[in-house]
Amino acid sequence: MSRSDYLFNEGYLSAAFEGKRRELDQAAQQVPPAHALASSVDELAGELIDRYRIEPLDLDWDQMSVSVDDTRVDVSHDPMRMVFDRGGPFFIPGTTVTYHVPFRGERDLFKFQPSTFTLNPPRAQVARDELQIAETRPADATGGLREELDRTAASIKSYVATVRSDVERFNAELEQSARGAAERRRAKVLADRELVASFGLPVKRRDDAAPTYATPAIRRAVSPERKSGRAPGPAEPVLPAEEYEHILDVLQKMTHVLERSPKAFATMDEESLRQHFLVQLNGQYEGNATGETFNYEGKTDILVRDRDRNLFIGECKFWKGAQHLCETIDQILGYASWRDTKTAILIFNRNRDLTKVLAQISPAVRSHPSFVREITYGGETDFRFVLHHRDDNERELTLTVLVFDIPA
Numbered sequence: 001m002s003r004s005d006y007l008f009n010e011g012y013l014s015a016a017f018e019g020k021r022r023e024l025d026q027a028a029q030q031v032p033p034a035h036a037l038a039s040s041v042d043e044l045a046g047e048l049i050d051r052y053r054i055e056p057l058d059l060d061w062d063q064m065s066v067s068v069d070d071t072r073v074d075v076s077h078d079p080m081r082m083v084f085d086r087g088g089p090f091f092i093p094g095t096t097v098t099y100h101v102p103f104r105g106e107r108d109l110f111k112f113q114p115s116t117f118t119l120n121p122p123r124a125q126v127a128r129d130e131l132q133i134a135e136t137r138p139a140d141a142t143g144g145l146r147e148e149l150d151r152t153a154a155s156i157k158s159y160v161a162t163v164r165s166d167v168e169r170f171n172a173e174l175e176q177s178a179r180g181a182a183e184r185r186r187a188k189v190l191a192d193r194e195l196v197a198s199f200g201l202p203v204k205r206r207d208d209a210a211p212t213y214a215t216p217a218i219r220r221a222v223s224p225e226r227k228s229g230r231a232p233g234p235a236e237p238v239l240p241a242e243e244y245e246h247i248l249d250v251l252q253k254m255t256h257v258l259e260r261s262p263k264a265f266a267t268m269d270e271e272s273l274r275q276h277f278l279v280q281l282n283g284q285y286e287g288n289a290t291g292e293t294f295n296y297e298g299k300t301d302i303l304v305r306d307r308d309r310n311l312f313i314g315e316c317k318f319w320k321g322a323q324h325l326c327e328t329i330d331q332i333l334g335y336a337s338w339r340d341t342k343t344a345i346l347i348f349n350r351n352r353d354l355t356k357v358l359a360q361i362s363p364a365v366r367s368h369p370s371f372v373r374e375i376t377y378g379g380e381t382d383f384r385f386v387l388h389h390r391d392d393n394e395r396e397l398t399l400t401v402l403v404f405d406i407p408a
Contacts, residue, residue: 005125007156007159008113014115020052020054025181029181031185041186042179049175054170056167056168057106057110059131059157061157064099065099072091075138076090095138097135099133100132101132107128114159115165122152124152247312248344270316273406274302277316313336319347319350322363325401333389342400343397343398344402345401347361348406349405350406361403362374365401366385382402386399
Protein backbone atom coordinates (compact mmCIF):
# COMPACT_ATOMS: atom_id res chain seq x y z
CA MET A 1 0.00 0.00 0.00
CA SER A 2 1.37 3.41 -0.93
CA ARG A 3 0.38 7.05 -0.90
CA SER A 4 2.77 7.90 -3.75
CA ASP A 5 2.39 8.52 -7.47
CA TYR A 6 3.88 6.67 -10.40
CA LEU A 7 7.11 8.12 -11.72
CA PHE A 8 8.36 8.14 -15.33
CA ASN A 9 4.82 7.55 -16.58
CA GLU A 10 3.38 10.78 -18.06
CA GLY A 11 4.86 10.78 -21.55
CA TYR A 12 7.91 9.92 -23.60
CA LEU A 13 11.18 11.66 -22.83
CA SER A 14 12.09 11.53 -26.52
CA ALA A 15 8.98 13.60 -27.32
CA ALA A 16 9.95 16.15 -24.67
CA PHE A 17 13.41 16.42 -26.24
CA GLU A 18 11.89 17.00 -29.66
CA GLY A 19 9.74 19.77 -28.22
CA LYS A 20 12.86 21.40 -26.77
CA ARG A 21 14.56 21.30 -30.18
CA ARG A 22 11.56 22.99 -31.80
CA GLU A 23 11.55 25.68 -29.10
CA LEU A 24 15.25 26.30 -29.67
CA ASP A 25 14.76 26.70 -33.41
CA GLN A 26 11.84 29.10 -32.90
CA ALA A 27 13.83 31.12 -30.35
CA ALA A 28 16.74 31.41 -32.79
CA GLN A 29 14.44 32.81 -35.50
CA GLN A 30 13.22 35.46 -33.03
CA VAL A 31 16.69 36.83 -32.29
CA PRO A 32 16.61 40.54 -33.25
CA PRO A 33 18.47 41.22 -36.51
CA ALA A 34 20.82 43.72 -34.89
CA HIS A 35 21.90 41.19 -32.28
CA ALA A 36 22.24 38.43 -34.87
CA LEU A 37 24.65 40.59 -36.86
CA ALA A 38 26.55 41.91 -33.83
CA SER A 39 27.17 38.40 -32.48
CA SER A 40 29.22 35.54 -33.84
CA VAL A 41 27.65 32.15 -34.56
CA ASP A 42 29.48 30.76 -31.53
CA GLU A 43 28.02 33.48 -29.28
CA LEU A 44 24.47 32.98 -30.56
CA ALA A 45 24.79 29.22 -30.22
CA GLY A 46 26.14 29.63 -26.69
CA GLU A 47 23.12 31.70 -25.69
CA LEU A 48 20.76 29.03 -27.04
CA ILE A 49 22.68 26.22 -25.34
CA ASP A 50 22.57 28.02 -21.99
CA ARG A 51 18.83 28.46 -22.38
CA TYR A 52 17.85 24.96 -23.49
CA ARG A 53 20.41 22.70 -21.86
CA ILE A 54 18.76 20.25 -19.44
CA GLU A 55 20.29 19.65 -16.03
CA PRO A 56 20.25 15.86 -15.42
CA LEU A 57 18.87 14.30 -12.26
CA ASP A 58 21.38 13.70 -9.49
CA LEU A 59 20.03 11.85 -6.43
CA ASP A 60 22.22 11.97 -3.33
CA TRP A 61 21.59 8.51 -1.90
CA ASP A 62 24.39 8.93 0.62
CA GLN A 63 22.35 11.70 2.29
CA MET A 64 19.12 9.71 2.35
CA SER A 65 17.14 9.87 5.61
CA VAL A 66 14.06 8.09 6.93
CA SER A 67 10.91 9.17 8.79
CA VAL A 68 8.05 7.27 10.45
CA ASP A 69 4.48 8.55 10.78
CA ASP A 70 1.29 7.29 12.37
CA THR A 71 -1.61 6.80 9.98
CA ARG A 72 -4.87 4.91 9.53
CA VAL A 73 -5.24 2.04 7.08
CA ASP A 74 -8.48 0.89 5.44
CA VAL A 75 -8.59 -2.93 5.65
CA SER A 76 -12.20 -3.37 4.53
CA HIS A 77 -11.04 -5.24 1.40
CA ASP A 78 -8.42 -7.39 3.13
CA PRO A 79 -9.78 -10.96 2.93
CA MET A 80 -7.43 -12.08 5.72
CA ARG A 81 -9.12 -9.82 8.29
CA MET A 82 -12.42 -10.32 10.04
CA VAL A 83 -14.52 -7.34 8.99
CA PHE A 84 -18.27 -7.66 9.50
CA ASP A 85 -19.30 -4.77 7.25
CA ARG A 86 -17.31 -4.48 4.03
CA GLY A 87 -19.69 -1.96 2.53
CA GLY A 88 -17.57 0.97 3.74
CA PRO A 89 -14.07 1.72 4.98
CA PHE A 90 -12.81 0.05 8.12
CA PHE A 91 -9.74 1.76 9.55
CA ILE A 92 -7.12 0.40 11.89
CA PRO A 93 -3.84 1.97 13.13
CA GLY A 94 -1.05 1.95 10.59
CA THR A 95 2.54 3.08 10.02
CA THR A 96 4.09 4.97 7.09
CA VAL A 97 7.85 4.81 6.56
CA THR A 98 9.38 7.30 4.11
CA TYR A 99 12.81 7.50 2.52
CA HIS A 100 13.84 11.12 1.86
CA VAL A 101 16.39 11.39 -0.95
CA PRO A 102 17.82 14.86 -1.82
CA PHE A 103 18.16 15.55 -5.52
CA ARG A 104 19.36 18.19 -7.96
CA GLY A 105 18.41 18.69 -11.58
CA GLU A 106 15.28 19.18 -13.64
CA ARG A 107 12.45 17.77 -11.51
CA ASP A 108 10.17 17.32 -14.54
CA LEU A 109 12.45 14.49 -15.66
CA PHE A 110 10.72 12.31 -13.07
CA LYS A 111 7.60 12.50 -15.26
CA PHE A 112 8.87 11.10 -18.54
CA GLN A 113 9.44 7.56 -19.73
CA PRO A 114 13.10 7.13 -20.77
CA SER A 115 14.46 5.04 -23.63
CA THR A 116 14.50 1.91 -21.45
CA PHE A 117 11.61 1.22 -19.07
CA THR A 118 9.48 -1.46 -17.42
CA LEU A 119 5.72 -2.01 -17.32
CA ASN A 120 5.75 -1.44 -13.56
CA PRO A 121 7.33 1.99 -12.92
CA PRO A 122 8.27 2.95 -9.34
CA ARG A 123 6.13 5.15 -7.14
CA ALA A 124 7.23 8.15 -5.08
CA GLN A 125 6.41 11.78 -4.35
CA VAL A 126 8.53 14.53 -5.95
CA ALA A 127 8.94 17.41 -3.49
CA ARG A 128 10.80 20.66 -4.18
CA ASP A 129 14.29 19.30 -3.59
CA GLU A 130 13.82 15.73 -2.41
CA LEU A 131 12.24 12.47 -3.53
CA GLN A 132 9.96 10.81 -0.98
CA ILE A 133 9.62 7.03 -1.25
CA ALA A 134 6.86 5.89 1.10
CA GLU A 135 5.19 2.64 2.10
CA THR A 136 2.26 2.20 4.49
CA ARG A 137 1.31 -0.95 6.42
CA PRO A 138 -1.08 -1.82 9.24
CA ALA A 139 0.74 -1.46 12.55
CA ASP A 140 0.48 -5.22 13.15
CA ALA A 141 1.86 -6.17 9.72
CA THR A 142 5.02 -4.19 9.01
CA GLY A 143 7.08 -7.19 8.00
CA GLY A 144 8.74 -6.80 4.62
CA LEU A 145 8.21 -3.04 4.61
CA ARG A 146 11.91 -2.20 4.39
CA GLU A 147 12.45 -4.74 1.63
CA GLU A 148 9.68 -3.13 -0.42
CA LEU A 149 11.15 0.34 0.08
CA ASP A 150 14.57 -0.91 -0.99
CA ARG A 151 13.10 -2.53 -4.11
CA THR A 152 11.45 0.76 -5.06
CA ALA A 153 14.71 2.63 -4.43
CA ALA A 154 16.61 0.19 -6.65
CA SER A 155 14.05 0.64 -9.44
CA ILE A 156 14.35 4.43 -9.20
CA LYS A 157 18.15 4.22 -9.37
CA SER A 158 17.87 2.21 -12.56
CA TYR A 159 15.42 4.62 -14.13
CA VAL A 160 17.47 7.67 -13.15
CA ALA A 161 20.60 6.14 -14.69
CA THR A 162 18.76 5.69 -17.99
CA VAL A 163 17.30 9.19 -17.84
CA ARG A 164 20.76 10.64 -17.17
CA SER A 165 22.17 8.81 -20.18
CA ASP A 166 19.32 10.10 -22.39
CA VAL A 167 19.77 13.68 -21.12
CA GLU A 168 23.53 13.62 -21.61
CA ARG A 169 23.00 12.47 -25.19
CA PHE A 170 20.48 15.29 -25.75
CA ASN A 171 22.85 17.90 -24.28
CA ALA A 172 25.70 16.60 -26.43
CA GLU A 173 23.58 16.98 -29.57
CA LEU A 174 22.33 20.41 -28.45
CA GLU A 175 25.52 22.16 -29.56
CA GLN A 176 25.03 21.03 -33.14
CA SER A 177 21.32 22.00 -33.08
CA ALA A 178 22.07 25.42 -31.59
CA ARG A 179 24.86 26.13 -34.04
CA GLY A 180 22.70 25.17 -36.99
CA ALA A 181 19.85 27.39 -35.76
CA ALA A 182 22.26 30.31 -35.20
CA GLU A 183 23.73 29.93 -38.69
CA ARG A 184 20.27 29.87 -40.25
CA ARG A 185 19.24 33.03 -38.37
CA ARG A 186 22.34 34.95 -39.39
CA ALA A 187 21.96 33.78 -43.01
CA LYS A 188 18.33 34.97 -43.03
CA VAL A 189 19.23 38.39 -41.61
CA LEU A 190 22.10 38.82 -44.07
CA ALA A 191 19.90 37.77 -47.00
CA ASP A 192 17.27 40.34 -45.95
CA ARG A 193 19.93 43.07 -45.72
CA GLU A 194 21.21 42.20 -49.20
CA LEU A 195 17.67 42.21 -50.56
CA VAL A 196 17.02 45.68 -49.16
CA ALA A 197 20.35 46.93 -50.47
CA SER A 198 19.47 45.74 -53.97
CA PHE A 199 16.60 48.25 -54.11
CA GLY A 200 19.04 51.15 -53.91
CA LEU A 201 16.70 53.17 -51.69
CA PRO A 202 17.24 54.73 -48.23
CA VAL A 203 16.32 52.34 -45.42
CA LYS A 204 13.53 53.60 -43.16
CA ARG A 205 14.36 53.15 -39.50
CA ARG A 206 11.56 51.55 -37.53
CA ASP A 207 10.39 53.24 -34.35
CA ASP A 208 9.93 49.84 -32.68
CA ALA A 209 13.41 48.60 -33.51
CA ALA A 210 14.64 45.70 -31.43
CA PRO A 211 17.09 46.31 -28.56
CA THR A 212 20.82 46.01 -29.04
CA TYR A 213 20.99 42.42 -27.89
CA ALA A 214 18.51 39.61 -27.48
CA THR A 215 16.71 39.06 -24.21
CA PRO A 216 15.16 35.79 -23.00
CA ALA A 217 11.60 35.06 -24.10
CA ILE A 218 10.69 34.31 -20.50
CA ARG A 219 10.57 37.63 -18.70
CA ARG A 220 11.10 38.00 -15.00
CA ALA A 221 8.63 39.57 -12.61
CA VAL A 222 9.90 40.81 -9.28
CA SER A 223 7.84 39.85 -6.23
CA PRO A 224 9.12 42.05 -3.40
CA GLU A 225 9.74 40.30 -0.11
CA ARG A 226 8.36 42.02 2.96
CA LYS A 227 10.05 42.27 6.33
CA SER A 228 8.26 43.53 9.39
CA GLY A 229 9.79 46.56 11.10
CA ARG A 230 10.39 47.12 14.78
CA ALA A 231 7.32 49.32 15.18
CA PRO A 232 3.76 48.21 14.32
CA GLY A 233 2.72 49.05 10.79
CA PRO A 234 2.94 47.78 7.21
CA ALA A 235 5.70 45.32 6.34
CA GLU A 236 8.72 46.79 4.58
CA PRO A 237 9.12 45.92 0.88
CA VAL A 238 12.53 44.40 0.09
CA LEU A 239 14.05 43.52 -3.27
CA PRO A 240 15.08 39.82 -3.14
CA ALA A 241 18.85 39.33 -3.25
CA GLU A 242 18.68 37.08 -6.32
CA GLU A 243 16.81 39.76 -8.29
CA TYR A 244 19.34 42.39 -7.23
CA GLU A 245 22.15 40.20 -8.57
CA HIS A 246 20.24 39.55 -11.79
CA ILE A 247 19.73 43.28 -12.37
CA LEU A 248 23.46 43.85 -11.89
CA ASP A 249 24.27 40.98 -14.24
CA VAL A 250 22.12 42.52 -16.98
CA LEU A 251 23.86 45.85 -16.48
CA GLN A 252 27.32 44.25 -16.59
CA LYS A 253 26.52 42.43 -19.84
CA MET A 254 26.08 45.78 -21.56
CA THR A 255 29.88 45.84 -21.56
CA HIS A 256 29.82 43.33 -24.43
CA VAL A 257 27.52 45.58 -26.42
CA LEU A 258 29.78 48.58 -25.86
CA GLU A 259 32.82 46.60 -26.95
CA ARG A 260 31.18 45.29 -30.13
CA SER A 261 30.03 48.70 -31.39
CA PRO A 262 32.42 51.30 -29.91
CA LYS A 263 31.72 53.96 -32.55
CA ALA A 264 27.98 53.87 -31.81
CA PHE A 265 28.59 54.94 -28.21
CA ALA A 266 31.53 57.30 -28.65
CA THR A 267 29.48 60.53 -28.65
CA MET A 268 26.60 59.56 -26.35
CA ASP A 269 25.84 61.57 -23.24
CA GLU A 270 24.69 60.16 -19.88
CA GLU A 271 21.00 60.11 -20.81
CA SER A 272 21.58 58.32 -24.12
CA LEU A 273 23.79 55.68 -22.50
CA ARG A 274 21.28 55.23 -19.71
CA GLN A 275 18.55 54.54 -22.23
CA HIS A 276 20.51 51.59 -23.62
CA PHE A 277 20.81 50.08 -20.14
CA LEU A 278 17.09 50.60 -19.56
CA VAL A 279 16.21 48.82 -22.81
CA GLN A 280 18.02 45.70 -21.61
CA LEU A 281 16.43 45.82 -18.16
CA ASN A 282 12.91 46.35 -19.48
CA GLY A 283 13.48 43.47 -21.90
CA GLN A 284 14.07 41.20 -18.89
CA TYR A 285 11.28 42.36 -16.59
CA GLU A 286 7.58 42.92 -17.04
CA GLY A 287 6.23 46.08 -15.44
CA ASN A 288 3.03 45.63 -13.47
CA ALA A 289 0.91 47.26 -10.79
CA THR A 290 3.59 46.92 -8.11
CA GLY A 291 5.93 49.05 -10.16
CA GLU A 292 8.65 46.64 -11.29
CA THR A 293 9.29 48.88 -14.29
CA PHE A 294 12.67 50.41 -14.96
CA ASN A 295 12.33 54.11 -15.66
CA TYR A 296 13.81 57.43 -14.70
CA GLU A 297 12.17 60.51 -13.30
CA GLY A 298 14.00 63.77 -12.89
CA LYS A 299 17.56 63.05 -11.81
CA THR A 300 16.84 59.50 -10.65
CA ASP A 301 18.09 57.26 -13.44
CA ILE A 302 16.95 53.67 -12.82
CA LEU A 303 14.20 52.71 -10.37
CA VAL A 304 12.37 49.62 -9.15
CA ARG A 305 9.39 50.64 -7.09
CA ASP A 306 6.82 48.96 -4.86
CA ARG A 307 3.95 51.38 -4.41
CA ASP A 308 5.73 54.57 -3.31
CA ARG A 309 8.92 52.86 -2.09
CA ASN A 310 12.18 52.63 -4.05
CA LEU A 311 13.49 49.04 -3.90
CA PHE A 312 16.35 49.53 -6.36
CA ILE A 313 18.01 52.85 -7.18
CA GLY A 314 20.64 53.23 -9.89
CA GLU A 315 22.55 56.32 -10.92
CA CYS A 316 24.52 56.71 -14.17
CA LYS A 317 27.47 59.13 -14.07
CA PHE A 318 30.52 60.01 -16.14
CA TRP A 319 33.68 59.86 -14.04
CA LYS A 320 34.55 63.33 -12.82
CA GLY A 321 36.67 62.47 -9.81
CA ALA A 322 36.36 61.05 -6.31
CA GLN A 323 34.48 64.06 -4.97
CA HIS A 324 31.81 63.68 -7.66
CA LEU A 325 31.41 60.01 -6.68
CA CYS A 326 30.80 61.01 -3.05
CA GLU A 327 28.21 63.53 -4.22
CA THR A 328 26.45 60.78 -6.16
CA ILE A 329 26.36 58.67 -2.99
CA ASP A 330 24.72 61.62 -1.21
CA GLN A 331 22.17 61.72 -4.01
CA ILE A 332 21.34 58.03 -3.62
CA LEU A 333 21.09 58.31 0.16
CA GLY A 334 18.58 61.07 -0.37
CA TYR A 335 16.27 58.64 -2.18
CA ALA A 336 16.73 55.68 0.19
CA SER A 337 14.25 55.64 3.04
CA TRP A 338 14.01 51.95 3.93
CA ARG A 339 16.41 49.39 5.36
CA ASP A 340 17.87 46.82 2.90
CA THR A 341 17.38 49.05 -0.14
CA LYS A 342 19.58 47.89 -3.02
CA THR A 343 21.48 50.56 -4.95
CA ALA A 344 24.04 50.88 -7.72
CA ILE A 345 26.19 53.53 -9.38
CA LEU A 346 27.20 53.05 -13.02
CA ILE A 347 30.35 55.00 -13.80
CA PHE A 348 31.18 55.74 -17.44
CA ASN A 349 34.89 56.40 -17.95
CA ARG A 350 36.22 58.29 -20.97
CA ASN A 351 39.51 59.34 -19.40
CA ARG A 352 41.37 56.42 -21.03
CA ASP A 353 43.34 55.78 -17.82
CA LEU A 354 40.94 53.20 -16.39
CA THR A 355 43.48 51.77 -13.93
CA LYS A 356 43.85 55.16 -12.28
CA VAL A 357 40.07 55.55 -12.01
CA LEU A 358 39.61 52.11 -10.47
CA ALA A 359 42.25 52.86 -7.85
CA GLN A 360 40.19 55.81 -6.59
CA ILE A 361 36.81 54.07 -6.20
CA SER A 362 37.35 52.24 -2.91
CA PRO A 363 39.16 55.08 -1.09
CA ALA A 364 36.47 57.55 -2.18
CA VAL A 365 33.59 55.45 -0.86
CA ARG A 366 35.48 54.59 2.33
CA SER A 367 35.90 58.30 3.01
CA HIS A 368 32.17 58.90 2.90
CA PRO A 369 30.54 59.50 6.33
CA SER A 370 27.96 56.74 5.69
CA PHE A 371 30.56 54.05 4.88
CA VAL A 372 30.21 50.88 7.02
CA ARG A 373 32.28 48.21 5.29
CA GLU A 374 33.47 46.93 1.90
CA ILE A 375 32.49 43.50 0.58
CA THR A 376 34.60 41.43 -1.81
CA TYR A 377 32.64 41.31 -5.04
CA GLY A 378 32.96 40.71 -8.77
CA GLY A 379 35.93 41.52 -10.96
CA GLU A 380 38.39 44.38 -11.29
CA THR A 381 35.74 46.90 -12.36
CA ASP A 382 33.08 45.93 -9.78
CA PHE A 383 32.88 47.10 -6.16
CA ARG A 384 30.40 46.52 -3.34
CA PHE A 385 29.92 48.45 -0.10
CA VAL A 386 27.55 48.62 2.85
CA LEU A 387 26.42 52.10 3.87
CA HIS A 388 24.17 53.31 6.64
CA HIS A 389 21.23 55.62 6.15
CA ARG A 390 22.16 59.25 6.46
CA ASP A 391 19.74 59.77 9.37
CA ASP A 392 19.96 56.38 11.09
CA ASN A 393 23.16 54.41 11.65
CA GLU A 394 21.17 51.20 12.25
CA ARG A 395 19.66 51.18 8.77
CA GLU A 396 22.01 49.68 6.22
CA LEU A 397 21.86 49.55 2.44
CA THR A 398 23.97 47.88 -0.24
CA LEU A 399 25.82 49.94 -2.85
CA THR A 400 27.38 48.28 -5.90
CA VAL A 401 29.64 50.38 -8.12
CA LEU A 402 30.12 49.21 -11.72
CA VAL A 403 32.72 50.93 -13.89
CA PHE A 404 32.38 50.92 -17.69
CA ASP A 405 35.11 52.04 -20.08
CA ILE A 406 33.26 54.02 -22.75
CA PRO A 407 34.88 54.64 -26.17
CA ALA A 408 35.94 58.23 -26.72
